[in-house]
Amino acid sequence: MTLTESPATTPRPDPTRDSVHRVTCPLCECMCGLDVHVSSGEPTAQRVTLVRGAKDDVWSKGYICPKGSAVGHLHEDPDRLRAPMVRDGDQWREVTWEQAFRRCEELIHGVLERDGPSAFTAFVGNPAGHSFSLSRYLSQMIIPSGMPHIYSAGTVDQWPKNVTSILLYGNQWLIPTPDIARTDYWLLMGGNPHASGGSLMAKPDVLDEIEQIRARGGKVVVVDPRRTRTADVADEWIGIQPGTDAAWLLAIVNVFFEQDWIDLGHLVGMVEGVESLREACAVYTPEAVAALTRVEAETTRRIAAEIHEATAASIYGRIGLCNQEFGTLASWMVDVLAIVNGHFDRPGTLMFANPVPFPLVWLQSTKVNGMPQFGRWSSRVRGAPEVLGQVPASCLAEEIATPGPGQIKGLINVAANPVLSVPDSARLDEALPQLECMIAIDTYLNETTRHAHVIFPGPSPLETPHFDDLLWGFATRSAGKWTEAVFPLERPDEWEILIRLGQIMAGKHDVDTDVAAIDDAWFSLLCHAKGLDPTAILPMYDAGGPKRMIDWSIRVGPFGDMYGARDGMTLADFEAESNGIDCGPAIPRAAEAVCSPDGRIHLVHDYLLSDLPRLRDRLAAPVDGLVLVSRRHLRSKNTWLHNVSVLVKGKERCTLMINPADAARLGVVDGSSVQVRSLAGSIIVPAEITDEMLTGIVSLPHGWGHDKTGTRLSIAREHAGVNSNLLAPGEFVDVLSGNAAVNGIPVEVAPA
16 A cells, blocks of 8 residues: 655755665665665755655555655755854844853853753653664763753653553563564554554554454454544454553453353463452443443444454553543553463464664663662652653653752753644743753754754765664564665754763863763663673774664674674675565563563552552542543644644644534534633634544644744644644643553533
C-alpha cells in the first residue's frame, strides 16, 4: 500500500543526470527507506527533485507516506534556520558559532553565579528519539550541568508505558510490541496507525498488515472513541468512553478468571501475582463497567472469548490509553491481558524486540539499580510527585513564574515546542519571557523558540547520517539501515553543541572545552558498561561522534562481533548494504530480556493497586456531558511539519469533530464557528459534523495554533488553526505517572 509519491521542488527529475541517495526517513517509527533524487551541478545549486519509496529496502519495501515524501521540502524550506541566532530585545540577528557560544556563556554563567545549577532545567522534545545525535548525547549536556531534573514530551506522550515496563520487566524502555505480521487476532486500543504509523511499534504500512491479517483469516478489532481510518479497514470498531479503557480491560481479565481461561504458557514459573490479580479485577465484571465504558457486557464477553480462542493474539494500547486520567492502569492491563492468556513472548503475540543495535536506554535495570521509588521529591510549586525523574510538563510554567528558592531562571529547549504541545500552554507562553536565560536547539523560530535568547540550528533530515537506535527496540524484526548524509553539514552537529553547552553549564569556559576528550570519556563509559577495555577499543577509530557509538551498539548487540570476540556484524556491514540488513523476526526472549531483581515478571504492584479505588469511584460516577479527545493526521507530525505547503494544503484539518446528534442538540451547523470552553480556557474553531465520533465526545487535532507574533513560519501562519492545549488543564493528569490527560477533558460547546 504505497501512498502517492511527491516531487519535492520545482526541478524535474532527470534520470540521466540526477544522483540518487538512499535515506532512512527519520520522522517516525516506520523508518521507511527513501530514494532521494538530487539534481546535478555545483553543490550550492543542487536541489531535491523527487522522493520515492525505496522498493528494495529490506524493511519498508517501497512504502512511503506524505511526510516522508516531503523531506526535500523540509531541507529547502527558506524559513529553516541555517545559522545561530541571538535575540536583542525583539530583534534577531545571525551570528557566528563562536559568538553564539560566547553569548550562551554570558547568560548561563550569570544565572549560575546568582542562583546555582538548581535554577536550570531542560525541555526535550520527541524528535530527540529520532535524531542521529541528540538521543546519544543528551546525557553529555544534562549530567555536567548539575540541573536537578528535566522536563520532556514523555509526560505528554508515553510515561504510563515507562512506568508499567519498569515495574513488570525491570527497564522503563523494555516495552513489548505486537507481532502483527504473524498474528491472527489484533486488539488495537487508542491507536490510529493510518495517521501515526507505528507508535512504540516500529512497523511500516500498518494498514497493509491489517489487510494481510484479514486475508489469512484473522480478525482486527479497533477500540476508540472515534471511528478512524484504521477502524474503517478493521473487522470491528468498538466505541468506548475516553478514560475508561482500564476498567474495560480489567473486565476482560475478570472473564478469563471466571471462565478458568488463565494460561501462562511457557512463562509458568516466571510470572508472579496471578492470585493478587484475581482479587484486583474481581469487582470489574463486564456488567459493572458497561455503563461507564459504553461497551455492552455481551460485547466484552465476546471479545474475551475471541482472544482466548485465537491462536496468536496481539494486544496493543497506545497514546489514547497513555494520555488519559487512568493511563497507567490501562497500559498495565494491556500487558497483563497478553500475559495471563498465553499471548506473550511467542510469534504473533506481544513480544520483546531483539534489536541489532543495543539501545543505550537498556543499560540500566532494576536488577542493577533496584526498584524505582516514585515520589522521591515533589515539584516546588504544585507538589507534584516525581515519577522516573520527571514531573508533569505543565509544571514548568509555574516553576518559572513563581518566585522563591529553586525558581527556574534558565532553560535549555531541545527540539521541542511546548508552547503548543504542553497542557495549559497559555501559562507557559506567559512564563517564558521571565527567563533570564533560554537557549534552544531547533530548526525553526517557532512559538517556543521565539522566547529564546540564543538558537542553535539543527540539521535537516538530509544533512546528517542516520541509524536508528531507540526505535529498533520496538520492532518485531531485527534489522538495521545506515544512511549517509545527502548534503554536507558544514558546521557543528548537534552532539557537539550538547557537549559544549554541558561544559558551559558546568561553569567552564567554552574555549577550554575539549570536545574530543569528553566524547572519548563518554565512549569509554559505554565500553566499561559492556565489560570492554576502552584502551584497546579507542585506537580502532579514526574519529568519534555518533557514528562510533552506532558501531559500538551494533558490535555489542545480539548480532555483533563484540570487537572480535565472536563472529558477527559491525557498522561496516551496513555501510556496504544500502538496502539494509534484516536478521529475521522476533524470537521468544522474555527469560533473557526481563531484568527485574529476581528475573520474574511481577504482574501486581502496590503502586498500581493504589489507583484502583479511584477507578472504582468512577464506576459510580461516570462523566456527564461532553468530553474532548485529541487526534492526529497522516500529513502532520506534532507541531513542526505545518510549514511545508504540500502537507497543509487542501481541506482544513483543524476542526472540532462532533457527532450529528450532539450538533443538532447544541444548534451547531457544519462549517460554522463554535466556542469550546474548559476549565483551562476557551477557543473558537470551525465545526465538522461527522458520525465518526461517538455522541458526547468531540475531537480537536493537536499541534496547531501558529498565530503567535514573532515566529518565522510563513506557511504555518497561513494555516494557523487553534491550539488544543489551551483547553487542557495542567493538573488533569494520570495520577500514577504524571502523564497529561489530554483525552477525556470535560468541555462545553456552543455556536460562536
